[in-house]
Amino acid sequence: MIQLIAIDLDGTLLNDRKQITKQTQAVLKAARASGVRIVLCSGRPLRGIDRYLRVLGLTNPGDFAVTYNGGLVQKSDSGEVISEKILTRDQLLSLYALSQERDLPMNFIDREKVYCPPYPKQKPSLYGTVMKTMPFVKADMEHLPADIRINKAVFCISEKILTPAIAEIPQSYRKNYTMVKSHPYLLEILNKDADKGKALQTLTHFLGLASSEVMAIGDEENDLAMIRFAGLGIAMGNAIDALKAEAQFVTKTNEQEGVAYAIEKYVLKR
Structure with missing residues (x-):
């Protein structure tokens, strides 16, 4: 059973106008209400995804975010660092x-x-x-x-x-x-030890979850590692071919609310 959904932002959760649609917000809210954790995984810093965390209500104790493409795993409410991989x-x-x-x-x-x-x-x-x-x-x-x-x-x-x-x-x-x-x-x-897959491995260990309980959704090369790590890897319809080849399922595009479609199919099952 899926307990955590890791979602890339640009080209995945966001449409081409950098928005999270009302339908996608509603589906994510329903997933959270069923006990599933939602974790945004982005190349951006925490302040760069803050407005999306707030829109989705992911700034409470117990919420986490993967930032800098896996270089940082942080608590969304405080910014407290769970894991950090730096360049010297x-x-x-x-x-x-x-x-x-x-x-x-x-x-x-x-x-x-x-x-x-x-x-x-x-x-x-x-x-x-x-x-x-x-x-x-x-x-x-x-x-x-x-x-x-x-x-x-x-x-x-x-x-x-x-x-x-x-x-x-x-x-x-x-x-x-x-x-x-x-x-x-x-x-x-x-x-070299930083990528979204390794970050999710660290976070799931911290939370006591198995990779089989993780669903990851992405569209670009920097999402490959988390697609490979997750028990269920989902490629967006607009994803690069290499990601589609690795994923278990190809959903609709980011303009067609592909994130919502995949979550309804595999998590909410409706």
Whole structure:
């Protein structure tokens, strides 16, 4: 029996206007009323999903969220950290060297702000168009604090530039970090032990649940790990082909309230 539903936000729970429809809200409310936990799992920070948590009533004691693509597992009401996987100063410097070699703009993010190191002049970062809920500050890469704690780094630039650049990233980097696309124009780089699947594993252990009691719903590459972890993996109708291939069921699209459809089918059974 499903006891926890893990749901991605963009392209999954949210429609193309970044809204949770009334029908989807009603279905999630019914699932919660039946005793099922709802956990939002996003690449965003907690403050970036706060308004959706509030809409769904998920800011009470006992509510949890997976943020930074699994880099953080937090209590939704207080922000208290259950698990955190960070990037160190040395890792940031290594990733910045990679960004310089590949002529890509890089940002990195902690729990409070977005850092902006110098960008290639002709290729500014597009992350400011994506992240609207955190302040941006300049970063002096030569004087980073030794104890800096960063949750993720990102390369955010047009797909036609990013996709071929990703293909050229050396295998040594791929071994040492979790690298996932959350949008066609956004590569997110995390601690190698951070992904949505590992985060759900940590949370379910904390809650005393088995993976067989978890349903996960997503649409992008960064959702693959949680789809694989969950006893029931659901791909959105608009999901990438790789996710559809791994899922047990392909639901309707985010514009067709695919989350609500899947929950009604497998949890509410109506």
